[in-house]
Amino acid sequence: MADPGNMAKDLVSGSVDAWRQAELAGFLLPEQQETLHGQGWLTMLAPRAAGGAELPLPAVVRLEEEIAATDGSLGWVVTLCAGAGWFAGFLPPALASGIIGTPGVCxxxxxxxxxxxxxxxxxxxxxxxxxxxxxxxxxxxxxxxxxxxxxxxxxxxxxxxxxxxxxxxxxxxxxxxxxxxxxxxxxxxxxxxxxxxxxxxxxxxxxxxxxxATADGPLYRFPFMALAYVTLAANLLGMAGRFVALAEPLVAARRQHGSGVPLAEVPSVAARLARAREELAAGRAALHETLDRAWADVVRHAVPDEESLQQVSLRLVETCRRNVDALYPYCGLQAAREDAAINRVWRDFHTATQHALLLPD
The missing domain is CATH 2.40.110.10 (Butyryl-CoA Dehydrogenase, subunit A, domain 2)
Structure with missing residues (x-):
């Protein structure tokens, strides 16, 4: 597997049109699928003994946020399909090896x-x-x-x-x-x-x-529902972060009606942008701190706090919802154009929030 430290930074360099084409086609294009297989992302949670990467969960969650920030559909496919690959750790070893060894396995x-x-x-x-x-x-x-x-x-x-x-x-x-x-x-x-x-x-x-579990290692001792919550939350965080990044230049280009002052210089709007960045950063830090602590518990064969993992994930999702929805009205009609990158992120984000596990309290 490629070094996860490289994350997904180069994934969409110069390929905005490709992601738009994938959306229009309704599936990931062959070259995008080749990237997933080449990076080994679809088997990163599968047992090493079966041919997977068996990455530590905290590294996977950070990677999935990066991928979702490049493209929502890509992040969603990686997360859900890699999550299904995790089940290989609960299959008979010979069967798991046969499945993970399948060419183009997904x-x-x-x-x-x-x-x-x-x-x-x-x-x-x-x-x-x-x-x-x-x-x-x-x-x-x-x-x-x-x-x-x-x-x-x-x-x-x-x-x-x-x-x-x-x-x-x-x-x-x-x-x-x-x-x-x-x-x-x-x-x-x-x-x-x-x-x-x-x-x-x-x-x-x-x-x-x-x-x-039929595979050794802490990854297969980690509670399934907690794994689901933290990986889904990472996707929403990646999409929300991308939305804020795309919103900033749109807000800067607009002017307040009547005064003509750039929206980004209106104190309340500037504060709203700053608050979005700060709240997402705080939510990310809380997720990572809670997950890292739970992972350390599992590594030493202790029982992790599943309730804390669920709650920090749901709080983060709610933070993402609140900030995306608060900034959207300041972005103008550009954000309502179906072919605009920010509109695609907005649509991806709000579709992802409908997952049954992410219902607000």
């Missing part, structure tokens, strides 16, 4: 349990439909959650709730449905997918729990 998927897994001897028969699989057109494998059934009857736990199991399924069993019609993250191609009676071995089912 795991996409959905966490909603909107399908069924029927037992059939040592196999499972998977049937169902799942929404919002980011990176779906380039996926070699799909992950999913399914309700377990035996002879057509739903299997239930001690509390009477349906038992759910995660699975990984090769893309040859999957039918994509062109359903992604959002205002933003268009190139993420987060389409729905369907599986109609695919037979998979029991080894393709797994439990997302540290007690069931």
């Amino acid at each position: 795991l996409a998927g959905s966490g909603a349990p909107t399908g069924f897994a029927d037992t059939d001897g040592d196999d499972f028969i998977i049937t169902g439909r799942w929404d919002y699989a980011s990176g779906a057109p380039m996926a070699t494998h799909f992950t999913l959650n399914a309700v377990l059934r035996i002879r057509g009857e739903i299997v239930r736990d001690e509390a009477g709730k349906p038992r759910i199991r995660a699975f990984v399924v090769p893309a040859r069993h999957v039918t994509l449905e062109s359903s992604w019609r959002s205002i933003g993250l268009r190139a993420s191609a987060s389409h729905a997918y369907r599986i109609d009676g695919a037979r998979v071995p029991a080894s393709h089912g797994f439990a997302i729990d540290a007690a069931h």
Whole structure:
């Protein structure tokens, strides 16, 4: 894998048109996909023993913010697909190595349990439909959650709730449905997918729990939901930071109605810009401090504070929402043009905030 210290700084140099073309096409262009594979970003959370990079989570979160700041769709695909690659740490090692070693490997998927897994001897028969699989057109494998059934009857736990199991399924069993019609993250191609009676071995089912990890190392002891919160928050932070950077010259170019004073020189507006920069920086620092502390806990086999990770992530997302929405009115009609970079960032940001985990309190 390329040195993550280089981040994504050179990724979009001279390629603004390419990102616009990707948005119009509704998927990442072949040369952009080659960059993802060349950088090794899609397998950066997969076990080293299986062929992944197994990067420390704090380094991944910082990288994902950088990537999202270059392009929202790119950041979203990297985050969701690398997150699915993390599941390789919970698969039988030989299966994990086979999947991660697949040429052009990319795991996409959905966490909603909107399908069924029927037992059939040592196999499972998977049937169902799942929404919002980011990176779906380039996926070699799909992950999913399914309700377990035996002879057509739903299997239930001690509390009477349906038992759910995660699975990984090769893309040859999957039918994509062109359903992604959002205002933003268009190139993420987060389409729905369907599986109609695919037979998979029991080894393709797994439990997302540290007690069931098959790979050693702190990355697979880190709580799944906490990982999801911090990586999603990093994406929103990257997009929000990019929005503020693009807003500043637009605000500077506008003048206050009546007085003719440049908006950037109006004290209240100047204070609003400064506050946005300061609040995002403070939110970033809080996220990194909390994550670094949790990572250190996991490394020494201690239990991290999941509640703190969730709360710092949600507070950061709310900070991003507040500042993006506060600055938007000062940017003028340029920000409302669909072909403007700031408009694409605004649309990507507000689409990303609709993720179910990021609902405000």
